[in-house]
Amino acid sequence: MILAAVLVMSIGAQAQSLTDILGGVVNAVKGSATTEQTIVGEWGYIQPALALKSDNALAQAGSSLMSGTIEKKMATYYEKVGLKVGSAAITLTEDKQFALTMGKRTLRGTYEFDGATKSLMLNFTTKTSVKIGQIKGEAQLSGGNLKLLFAADKMLKIIKGLSAVSNNSSIAAISQVADQYDGMSLGMTFAK
Numbered sequence: 001m002i003l004a005a006v007l008v009m010s011i012g013a014q015a016q017s018l019t020d021i022l023g024g025v026v027n028a029v030k031g032s033a034t035t036e037q038t039i040v041g042e043w044g045y046i047q048p049a050l051a052l053k054s055d056n057a058l059a060q061a062g063s064s065l066m067s068g069t070i071e072k073k074m075a076t077y078y079e080k081v082g083l084k085v086g087s088a089a090i091t092l093t094e095d096k097q098f099a100l101t102m103g104k105r106t107l108r109g110t111y112e113f114d115g116a117t118k119s120l121m122l123n124f125t126t127k128t129s130v131k132i133g134q135i136k137g138e139a140q141l142s143g144g145n146l147k148l149l150f151a152a153d154k155m156l157k158i159i160k161g162l163s164a165v166s167n168n169s170s171i172a173a174i175s176q177v178a179d180q181y182d183g184m185s186l187g188m189t190f191a192k
Contacts, residue, residue: 034141036113039120043190045088045102048074049147053183074186077174081159083188090148090190098122100158107161113139120148124161137187146190155186 048071078084088102092111100107100122109131112121120139124132135158137150150158156174174186 034118034139035115038141039113039139039146040092040094041192042091043089043146043192044086045083045090045188046085046145046191047071047189048078049149049187049189050074051149051185053185074174078159081174083159088188090188105161107158138185144191147187148190149185149187152184152186 050071052070082088082103088100090101091099096110096112098109098111107124108127109123109125111123113119118138118140119136121134121136123134126132135150135154137148137154140147140149152174159174
């Protein structure tokens, strides 16, 4: 009888543990959804982000293999213009304000996020809240990291706005790499 009671209790404990584990997995998956609430916060730059988009399935498979190589190349160029770990960050607030910092330079403004399409519009403003431009991109939350992706030419505008050297050869090199791939989106990966 005692052995049967111990066995029943251990099965109940294992079931509880399995329920806890499965519940944790479900919560982790839910927590990685890209929503307006999940993108809010202070994010530190960790590496370049890029996406190669194509309608061709074979090209998409090849682009996944190429992405890592291109990201390594971009990391070198990003560092040369000052975009490196510890020197760049973005803050997105609940009241739809943002601050994008690289070194001593900061671009500020408001943002609009569309949860259905994951599009993120950055509306840049001056210190006196005069709108000076906007750039539309995409926000992707994956594995606890936030990727902000923009059309390559738009990302170059952001880099030029943040970089102390606007005619840097590294900016030209980033542009040349981006020109080699149709449908390339460039950006940054951030972590909290």
